[in-house]
Amino acid sequence: MGRTLAEKVWDQHVVRHGEGQEPDLLYIDLHLVHEVTSPQAFDGLRMAGRPVRRPDLTVATEDHNVPTIDIDKPIADETSATQVSTLRRNVEEFGVRLYPMGDLNQGIVHMIGPELGLTQPGTTVVCGDSHTSTHGAFGALAFGIGTSEVEHVLATQTLPLRPFKTMAIEIDGALRPGVTSKDVILAVIAQIGTGGGAGYVLEYRGEAVRAMSMEARMTMCNMSIEAGGRAGMIAPDETTFDYLHDRPHAPQGAEWETALDAWRQLRTDDDAEFDTVVHIDASTLTPFVTWGTNPGQGVPLGDEVPDPEQIADEDKAASARKALAYMDLTPGTKLRDIAVDTVFLGSCTNARIEDLRAAADVMRGNHVADSVRMLVVPGSMKVKAQAEQEGLDAVFTEAGAEWRSAGCSMCLGMNPDQLEPGQRCASTSNRNFEGRQGKGGRTHLVSPLVAAATAVRGTLSSPEDLTPSVLTIA
Amino acid sequence: MEKFSTHTGIGTPLRVSNVDTDQIIPAVYLKRVSRTGFEDGLFASWRADPSFILNVEPFDRGSVLVAGSDFGTGSSREHAVWALMDYGFRVVISSRFGEIFKGNSSKAGLLAATVEHSDVELLWKKIESRPGMELTVDLGAKTITAEDLVVRFEVDDYTRWRLMEGLDDIGLTLRHADDIDAYETTRPSHKPTTV
Numbered sequence: 001m002g003r004t005l006a007e008k009v010w011d012q013h014v015v016r017h018g019e020g021q022e023p024d025l026l027y028i029d030l031h032l033v034h035e036v037t038s039p040q041a042f043d044g045l046r047m048a049g050r051p052v053r054r055p056d057l058t059v060a061t062e063d064h065n066v067p068t069i070d071i072d073k074p075i076a077d078e079t080s081a082t083q084v085s086t087l088r089r090n091v092e093e094f095g096v097r098l099y100p101m102g103d104l105n106q107g108i109v110h111m112i113g114p115e116l117g118l119t120q121p122g123t124t125v126v127c128g129d130s131h132t133s134t135h136g137a138f139g140a141l142a143f144g145i146g147t148s149e150v151e152h153v154l155a156t157q158t159l160p161l162r163p164f165k166t167m168a169i170e171i172d173g174a175l176r177p178g179v180t181s182k183d184v185i186l187a188v189i190a191q192i193g194t195g196g197g198a199g200y201v202l203e204y205r206g207e208a209v210r211a212m213s214m215e216a217r218m219t220m221c222n223m224s225i226e227a228g229g230r231a232g233m234i235a236p237d238e239t240t241f242d243y244l245h246d247r248p249h250a251p252q253g254a255e256w257e258t259a260l261d262a263w264r265q266l267r268t269d270d271d272a273e274f275d276t277v278v279h280i281d282a283s284t285l286t287p288f289v290t291w292g293t294n295p296g297q298g299v300p301l302g303d304e305v306p307d308p309e310q311i312a313d314e315d316k317a318a319s320a321r322k323a324l325a326y327m328d329l330t331p332g333t334k335l336r337d338i339a340v341d342t343v344f345l346g347s348c349t350n351a352r353i354e355d356l357r358a359a360a361d362v363m364r365g366n367h368v369a370d371s372v373r374m375l376v377v378p379g380s381m382k383v384k385a386q387a388e389q390e391g392l393d394a395v396f397t398e399a400g401a402e403w404r405s406a407g408c409s410m411c412l413g414m415n416p417d418q419l420e421p422g423q424r425c426a427s428t429s430n431r432n433f434e435g436r437q438g439k440g441g442r443t444h445l446v447s448p449l450v451a452a453a454t455a456v457r458g459t460l461s462s463p464e465d466l467t468p469s470v471l472t473i474a
Numbered sequence: 475m476e477k478f479s480t481h482t483g484i485g486t487p488l489r490v491s492n493v494d495t496d497q498i499i500p501a502v503y504l505k506r507v508s509r510t511g512f513e514d515g516l517f518a519s520w521r522a523d524p525s526f527i528l529n530v531e532p533f534d535r536g537s538v539l540v541a542g543s544d545f546g547t548g549s550s551r552e553h554a555v556w557a558l559m560d561y562g563f564r565v566v567i568s569s570r571f572g573e574i575f576k577g578n579s580s581k582a583g584l585l586a587a588t589v590e591h592s593d594v595e596l597l598w599k600k601i602e603s604r605p606g607m608e609l610t611v612d613l614g615a616k617t618i619t620a621e622d623l624v625v626r627f628e629v630d631d632y633t634r635w636r637l638m639e640g641l642d643d644i645g646l647t648l649r650h651a652d653d654i655d656a657y658e659t660t661r662p663s664h665k666p667t668t669v
């Protein structure tokens with residue numbers, strides 16, 4: 001029988017098949033490191049007197065703790081500053097390359113791997129961060145790991161791994177204008193649930209996926225984790241190869257041709273079988289937003305806040321009740337009537353150049369509503385530079401938004417960019433958990449287009465709600 | 475990881491059951507960036523009480539903790555094991571352990587020895603009859619000896635083997651270093667490097 005994409009990549013990385021209860025040992029091609037989950041791992045190496053086995057397959061950046069303004073000044077928060085300085089000491093001691101704050105290549109760890117051309121088809125990629133699934137957009141098997149495993153990979157460049165099941169997410173038909181891959185993945189999660197992908201590697205397939213840019217594919221793979229999946233993957237194709245060509249760490253010259261030959265084999269065989277198959281009709285989708293406190297609690301923007309009493313499943317009803325209380329929402333309220341005070345355009349989900357361009361097209365000639373503060377935080381310094389070259393920064397600042405430097409920023413309450421208790425935010429990030437963006441803060445997950453339109457109108461909106469409608473440009 | 479065959483040290487009785495990892499080390503002590511130095515977080519809220527066992531001579535110098543049932547339940551924080559070891563414990567004895575805690579212990583080299591609850595009671599009485607008494611824990615024989623009292627304990631064979639060989643997960647993988655070396659020679663040259 002044929003093999004799926006995920007199984008093929010797995011097979012190519014088995015160093016040793018486990019005996020009996022022992023798991024297989026897999027080789028890791030790329031290890032991404034950041035300041036939060038690495039200190040104890042480096043300390044463990046130090047205590048055991050072990051080196052980093054392959055510094056040349058390891059790369060570090062600073063993202064979770066970094067401020068996004070005044071980046072030339074010392075970090076004010078003491079714990080954050082310590083985590084950053086500890087990382088700097090560790091990479092120095094162990095010989096790992098670091099892209100520190102202020103570097104032209106610094107950015108969110110899941111942004112810089114692809115940008116540098118390090119994330120390549122058929123590789124295994126790990127990082128002490130759950131959204132490592134992002135890299136699966138290139139046909140890599142990529143997943144998040146814990147601190148002990150970070151140490152394990154640093155020391156051995158391998159990881160003992162339990163086998164996974166495979167799930168095909170077939171996205172048929174074409175997306176309508178104004179509907180993005182963020183809307184697709186939110187719809188997928190609403191359909192299969194936040195635990196729906198548990199134990200699976202998800203492979204996104206179908207006409208709509210083939211038509212997507214790499215940026216859009218990364219957004220989808222990024223949120224595989226919110227569907228409970230261990231990883232998300234998309235078979236590489238010409239779009240992938242075009243993206244990678246001439247990137248700093250992509251194969252060059254004759255190596256490029258060899259690589260292409262290998263990469264073209266990386267697709268699920270026609271006679272391979274998935275453990276589960278899910279179908280989504282792309283042509284019926286509209287912009288999707290969340291109303292609750294987990295990423296599965298989402299509905300089309302045109303809908304109303306659901307009534308927990310109408311939810312048959314008692315667990316789901318209870319969690320909806322709790323979510324609505326936290327979100328301070330009443331069942332039956334039209335989502336378009338929900339006013340926000342903050343809009344966050346950023347994170348490893350939606351802060352790539354294409355996301356900023358799409359949002360800027362909506363903002364151009366418009367102004368952020370008086371009641372709204374909008375933060376635009378490019379995911380990497382590369383994206384920032386590119387956007388500035390295209391004049392996007394001016395579009396945002398002239399519209400009244402704040403233009404920042406790269407980092408995780410308001411995606412999580414670990415750096416200075418946080419919501420105040422009770423504030424409500426339309427956010428292009430990936431988690432709407434209670435307090436995720438700051439204690440007591442309320443999050444609606446949205447696409448960059450919805451974020452931009454919402455900033456202008458002050459209530460959850462899509463570009464077609466603006467006058468004159470800017471839908472066509474999307 | 476150090477090889478573990480036998481260990482002899484002062485027994486410390488902790489007459490409390492259901493000690494969850496939040497009690498072993500509260501969240502505020504997790505911010506540290508090193509893997510060592512967690513000893514001050516160990517049982518932090520209880521240590522404010524001067525009569526708490528770790529504030530009592532000679533139990534404060536113990537290395538074998540004899541605890542009530544369901545030790546180490548709750549959050550998966552690896553720091554709970556680190557805190558016990560940083561303080562100086564090499565063995566924890568209980569009639570039942572939290573699953574994740576037990577797994578984390580075996581990774582770090584702390585022996586979680588499971589004994590009958592009636593034996594925990596006997597050990598408590600014995601230790602308290604002569605504070606400072608040393609217990610000898612023999613991993614090969616799976617016995618705990620306190621003067622004339624000998625108690626059997628359980629530990630799964632895989633963990634026991636790993637502890638006796640001094641193998642952490644990394645140590646185990648490094649036993650297959652030849653396989654890793656061999657695999658590396660087969661990696662295609664177009665694979666990326668970060669340098």
Ligand code: SF4
Nearest residue numbers: 131347348408411412
């Ligand atoms: S942007 Fe958010 S989700 Fe992405 S790595 Fe940073 S904190 Fe994690």
